[in-house]
Each structure stands twice: as C-alpha cells, then as structure tokens.
Amino acid sequence: RRQPRSTLFPYTTLFRSAVIPVISKIDAVALSRAEAVGADIRTRCAALFGRDVSPSFVSALKGTGIAELKDRIVETIAASPPRRREGFSYLYVDRVFSLKGTGLVVAGSLRGGPLKVGADLKVLPGGEMVRIRGIHAYNEPVSAIEPGARTALNLPQPKTAPVRGDCLAVPGAPVRCASEFLAVLGDHEKIRNHGEAEIAFASAHRLGKIHLIGGGPAARIVIYEPGAFLPGMR
Numbered sequence: 183r184r185q186p187r188s189t190l191f192p193y194t195t196l197f198r199s200a201v202i203p204v205i206s207k208i209d210a211v212a213l214s215r216a217e218a219v220g221a222d223i224r225t226r227c228a229a230l231f232g233r234d235v236s237p238s239f240v241s242a243l244k245g246t247g248i249a250e251l252k253d254r255i256v257e258t259i260a261a262s263p264p265r266r267r268e269g270f271s272y273l274y275v276d277r278v279f280s281l282k283g284t285g286l287v288v289a290g291s292l293r294g295g296p297l298k299v300g301a302d303l304k305v306l307p308g309g310e311m312v313r314i315r316g317i318h319a320y321n322e323p324v325s326a327i328e329p330g331a332r333t334a335l336n337l338p339q340p341k342t343a344p345v346r347g348d349c350l351a352v353p354g355a356p357v358r359c360a361s362e363f364l365a366v367l368g369d370h371e372k373i374r375n376h377g378e379a380e381i382a383f384a385s386a387h388r389l390g391k392i393h394l395i396g397g398g399p400a401a402r403i404v405i406y407e408p409g410a411f412l413p414g415m416r
Contacts, residue, residue, distance in 0.1 A: 200258045203227060203237035204251065209244050229368050230416070270355035271295035272412065273333060274384035275348045284316075288344050289334040290385065295352070297333070298326035303350045306410035307359035310340045312350075347386025349410035358411050362404040370398030381405055383415055 203223045208216045220237045227235040238254060240247035277289040297303075301314050316336035317324050327333050335350070344350070351357045367373060375394045380387055381403060390405035 200262055201227060201231055201235050202251075202254060202258060203235055205237050205239050207241060207243075208239045208246065209241040269295060270352050271297050271301075271329070272349055272351040272355055272357065273297075273335070274386070275344050275346055275350065276385040278344055278346065284336055286337050286339050286343065287318075287334050288337060288350065289332070290350075292327055292329050292331055292333045294329055294355070296326055296328050297335075297352075302353060303335075303337075304353055304355075304357075305340060305342075305344050306349045306351060306357050307408045308340075308342050308348070309359075310342060311353075312337045312340055347384065347388075347409070349384070349412075351410075356413055359408050360411060361406075361408040362402060363411060364395075365401055365403055367392070367394075367399050367401050370394065370401070373398070373401075383409060383411065386410075 205216060205219055205223065216239055220239065223237045224234055227233070238247055238251045240251055242248065271292065271294050273288075273290040273292050275288045275290050277287075279287055279289075281287055297314065297317065299314050299317055303312055303314065304310070305312060314335050314337065317327050318334040318336075319327050319331050337344075349357055373379070373392055373394065376391060378389065379392050381390050386409055388405040388407055388409055390403055393402045393404065395401055
C-alpha cells in the first residue's frame with residue numbers, strides 16, 4: 183500500500199503523531215523470527231512516518247513485555263507536546279453500527295477541535311448534514327468531547343448511511359472531496375507508472391491509478407471513488 187502525502191497544502195503538522203509499534207504473541211515464534219519482524223517494522227515506520235521507531239515485543243499469554251509497554255505509553259504521552267487545536271472538528275469513521283433504542287452510531291477518533299451534543303456535521307464526501315443526538319466516550323455518555331478521544335456519535339439516519347472512511351466535519355472545515363489529487367511519493371522508483379494501487383488515507387481505502395509526473399516523486403493519483411481529504415494528510 184502506498185500512502186501518498188498531498189502537496190496541495192502546507193499543514194503537515196496536522197497528522198504528526200507519536201507511534202509505538204507492538205509485536206504480539208512473541209511466545210509463539212522463535213526469537214530470530216520476532217527480531218526479523220521487528221526489523222521489517224522499523225523499515226516500514228521509516229517510510230511511513232519519516233523516522234526510525236523501535237517496536238515493543240509482548241506476549242499477552244505470558245505477560246512478557248506488557249509492563250514495559252505500559253511504561254512506554256505513559257512516557258510517550260508525557261513527552262508529547264500539548265495537542266494543538268486546528269479550529270475545526272472532524273472525525274474519520276472507522277465503525278458504523280446500529281443499537282436497539284439508539285439508532286445509528288458512528289465511531290472514530292475526534293481530531294482538530296471539540297464537539298458537543300446538538301452540533302451539526304457534514305458527512306463527506308456525500309455532503310449530507312446531520313445533527314449529533316448523543317456522544318459516548320470510553321463507555322460513558324457525555325455532553326461534549328475534546329479532540330484526541332475515541333468517540334461514538336449517535337446520529338439520525340441520513341439518506342445515505344456513512345461508511346468506513348467517510349469524514350464527519352463541521353461546516354466550513356477545509357475538507358476537499360475529490361477523485362484525483364497531486365502527491366509526493368516515497369520510494370517512487372518502485373512504483374509502476376500508470377499502475378493500479380490501493381490508496382490508504384485516514385481510515386479509508388480506495389483503488390486507483392498512480393501517474394508519475396516527470397518520472398516522480400510527484401504524481402497525479404486518480405481514485406475510482408471520491409474521498410474526503412484534509413490539508414497535509416499522508
């Protein structure tokens with residue numbers, strides 16, 4: 183999978199985040215196999231995030247590495263800069279389901295800014311407006327939620343139900359809905375010009391074609407179904 187970074191916008195800090203790769207079930211393989219997977223993960227992290235990130239090795243069955251992983255999570259959060267509000271709220275959908283007596287629920291990680299019950303959101307790329315009926319965060323009903331939290335939103339049933347990869351955004355958010363865009367690709371030498379690829383962005387996946395511009399690394403990417411894109415997304 184290729185995760186191109188858009189060159190249309192300069193706001194790449196929107197999608198910078200701390201990353202902790204975790205290799206589980208290490209009790210089920212030889213040490214050499216776990217180390218080989220760890221080396222592969224470091225290579226992939228360098229390509230995706232632009233930096234070398236060492237993985238944590240754990241076994242839930244035997245408890246190996248669990249305490250160390252918890253310490254690493256706490257230390258990483260403590261060392262992270264305060265989350266900067268972007269002035270607009272948005273959520274990429276990763277789950278959609280219905281609950282008896284509640285109705286439609288969509289879940290994802292809230293970004294950019296806070297949300298509260300009664301707020302209006304636009305379902306993108308479709309463009310239909312919905313109003314938040316209720317909010318759950320970490321198994322508790324709340325009246326408002328801050329960015330960074332896992333969030334479940336109870337919504338009225340729109341004409342077209344949201345699906346994984348859709349974006350819920352406040353009106354006026356700089357979300358662009360398109361079926362083609364310009365991007366800069368990593369390892370473009372390995373990409374076949376005009377070849378088909380799976381394009382991953384936020385929680386969405388789309389099939390499309392990559393057209394290198396002048397041999398790369400710049401490219402025009404055309405996807406078969408439109409997507410909702412934010413400034414600087416990878």
